[in-house]
Amino acid sequence: MTDFSIRPERAAEAVARHIETLILEGSLAPDEGLLPERDLAARLNVSRPTLRDGLRILQDRGLLTGEKGRGLRVAALGRAAITDPLIALLADHPEVEDDYLDFRDVVESHAAGLAALRATELDRDRIAAALDAIEAAHAAANPADEAEADAALHQAIYEASHNLVLLQIMRALSGNLRSNVARNRGRMFTLHRIRDHLRDQHRAIGLAILSGDPDAARSAAHAHLAYVRKAARDIAESQAHDETARRRQSGGGLGQRR
CATH class of the missing domain: 1.10.10.10 (Winged helix-like DNA-binding domain superfamily/Winged helix DNA-binding domain)
Structure with a gap:
């Protein structure tokens, strides 16, 4: 104390x-x-x-x-900005998700590098605990717990960067603007091949930070966000194709299909 x-x-x-x-x-x-x-x-x-x-x-x-x-x-600091009509408008448009992930790539790659340089012993303990939680949830095949452990790891990295502006901005963005991403990441964790990749990528980021290697941490974080961005695009494209096929089957709900 x-x-x-x-x-x-x-x-x-x-x-x-x-x-x-x-x-x-x-x-x-x-x-x-x-x-x-x-x-x-x-x-x-x-x-x-x-x-x-x-x-x-x-x-x-x-x-x-x-x-x-x-x-x-x-006070609920940062929430007022997130309820701005512009932010709500962005959150309602799925195409913004790719831009958001692009933003996260820039910010989180830098945060991971800073964390490798600045993390204290307490920070490293939190990152190690988050990695253990990811491993446990992965072994139990529990997508909800895995997604929660994923978010905890990223939060621990923001804090370990010891950049207060970065920490507060990323905390503020944990609301509406991230909702579409959260939904897609929830779907990602139900796909076994993607879950394995995400687990390995998180381990690579965490271990690079724990070993104090900023270049490896930045590179691992960039590879992770690039993968998430591509996986999100693939999921969105697959869903769009499914919806188109259903509309064709039913005449878009307006035709008289026999």
Whole structure:
């Protein structure tokens, strides 16, 4: 546990600044509840009136929200941008998925390289645990668990990059814009040959980071996203062909087929 002690002068601002830092670095996540007031004051070594003043500063800045009887929570930061009509429009068009995966290729390849250089022991433990979870879900042939472990690995890599802008942007994009990709990745994990490739690719990324090899990590991440992009295209093309065949069979629902 971090030993955090605040000097009396400008103590409320120091409380606010400390909690702001925890939010920015991702230690406190959007929608996460804070400890009860008594515990928070003890943890920060300040009086409860000082704590309340500091928390009020953060509420005024829109970083904390509270409901009667539920205590304070970190605001749903980044969600407002994701509910923008433009983002919703993009999310409704499947063709944007390829552009999104292209974006992820650029960002995640760089993140993997940074993680190989910057990961702490705790970061490496999280990445190793995510790799173990992927292996376990793969062995159990559980597509849902495998997809969840996949997402956990990528999240661990963002955090291990120690690039706060990258981390917050990728967290914010975990909503509507990623929904089509998530659906396709769910379908990918039901196909045995693709599941094997994804497992091997995740292992290659993780092991490169754990060995501290940024070039190998970037290369493995790029190969993975290029594969996912191609697999998503192939799935979309196959579905389009199936839909066309069904329409021909039924006259598009408008003809009188005998």
